[in-house]
Amino acid sequence: MIRPSRRFVLGWAAALATLAIFRHPRAAGQPEDLLACLGDRRAAARIGRAALAERPELGGDVGALRHALDRAVAAVGDTGPLRRRLGRMVRDDFSAGRIERVQGWMLSETETRLCVLAALSAT
């Protein structure tokens, strides 16, 4: 029977909520940054660290990870704002069953990779 502690649940709920809030519109002409789309980079980094602790192979070179994410974003058939494309990638991941478990939380691959990027970028 699962009885996560209240603090645990609240903390994770807040951290997960930030992933859906891509709320930093870029200035005109400025390249969009994946991490700038995160509402709360610290919370995302926390999830990323948890993911890396469970699956170290998700880590590696920050540049390579960022490049892989950039390529995935570019592959989305959408020229809209980055945060919208990321949102679509997340939905597509869930639809296709591309789900990663991080401390029991069932997250999309895109979310997990973004969080890992946030964790690696913060160190």
Added chain:
Amino acid sequence: MILDARDLPDGEHLAADLCIIGAGAAGITIARELAESEVSVLVLESGGLDYDERTQALYQGENVGLPYDDLDVPRLRYFGGTTNHWAGWCRPLDPIDFAPRPGFREVGWPFGRAEIDPFYRRAQPVCQLGPFAYDDVAAWARGAHWPLPPFEGGALRSALFQVSPPTRFGEVYGPELKRAGNVTVQLNANVVQIRTDEAGGTVMELACRVLDGPAFTVAARHVVLATGGLENARILLLSDQTAPTGLGNGRDQVGRYFMDHVWFETLAYVAFSGAGADLPGHFGGAVHQGVPSFLALAPTPKGIDGGGAFRFVLRPNYVSRRGTDSLKAVAGAFKRLAWPDDFAGHIANIIDDADVVAGAIYKNLFGGSRNPFAEAAPGAGPVPGAYLDLNLEQQPNPDSRVGLARRTDALGQRRIQLDWRLTDRDRRTFGRAVQVLARELGRTGLGRVKADFDPAGDDWPMAFTGSRHHMGTTRMHTEPGQGVVDADCRVHGISNLFIAGSSIFPTSGFANPTLTIVALSLRLADHLKRLFA
């Protein structure tokens, strides 16, 4: 009239056109349908009008399979049967439950949902429910002002349940049977043997006993066995006078395919996105059109994907609002120079929820949205999260079965033995249920799921139990080698013996069984009326 078999002289012989064994939801429904007709009806009920420990003990048995309730706990052996303690959750089976499912073996409903729909409609008032409106959940939700999760086109949906008061069939319909001139109920009457002619094709007599009382016999043109999902099989197996392996058991089908809805309590947690979720239909529901009703999360055919069905019931977690609500109550009272009601309770809530309250204070004082005191503040939505309970449909499994134990009861009858078994396919249904849930909540942006196990694993990750829904042990199938009763609920090979109740279900879906039991009993009653016409 309602009589007591303890008053019968020893060796008495009773006769009726129709004898119904068992006065639960099924037996009482059939008796009511034939009340005030030309047909003489005799109902034999093992118990009295109230619970009696010695009679109840006749239900004791052995569990030799998966852990299960003691067998005298989930069912009740007195007038009204198990409706004397049922919870009242009602819903019909879905059309897909009747249809063959690739990968879901040995499914044998010989008709589709449309065949039972008219009887479901008639069953609704019998169970003191509202209109038969389960299939148009959107209309029901609109009327009840329930927002629905945006699952259109996906693998999950909202499924409507109505909740009976719950109807205690003995209390509610007993007076009706008492008044009916053609119906006699004999209480404390235990059927110990169904006897047939030598060829085994026609029931000639029922041998009956009263605990510490007389023995008597009953003859009837037609007999309905309606003693519940476990006991129906037991009585057939015990009736071995002309058929050594039991009545209707020439093909070794009686007692097999025992099913229950596998129940997992607090299986997972969902954290709703952003401001939380506002889904009152899923958070306990409400009274709508005069009937309490609520929603569960259930799979669409796409979500079932050839396996078993399932349902999740959400139990909202309001914890993060408790402290802030209490803080508001206390502050409001102090502003009015009043002492707040339940001050101690509010303080306890505030202390318990200190980090959330701290965040709220900070927001009010400094206009910030970040909580400097706690790790993180939750969204301020109506419900930040919910715990999930899961019921899943197990696949019909011939090795999951009811048999007879060596030990005997107070009537000298061999006790029941239950060997409840699940298979790898059921484990896969479990994993798929969790994965579908996580996918759909993520796809729709509703939230994220936390499950402390690998859904795709091989082992059962946590304890489970049955739901006290005993089904399948005398299942319906057109082929005698695949089931016990035919499409008319008649035991294969026996001209005048019928079975009512959930033991005839070939599959179980995710709906609680009582509404279907009543609907199928109404259908059987109509068939009997035609036979007597």
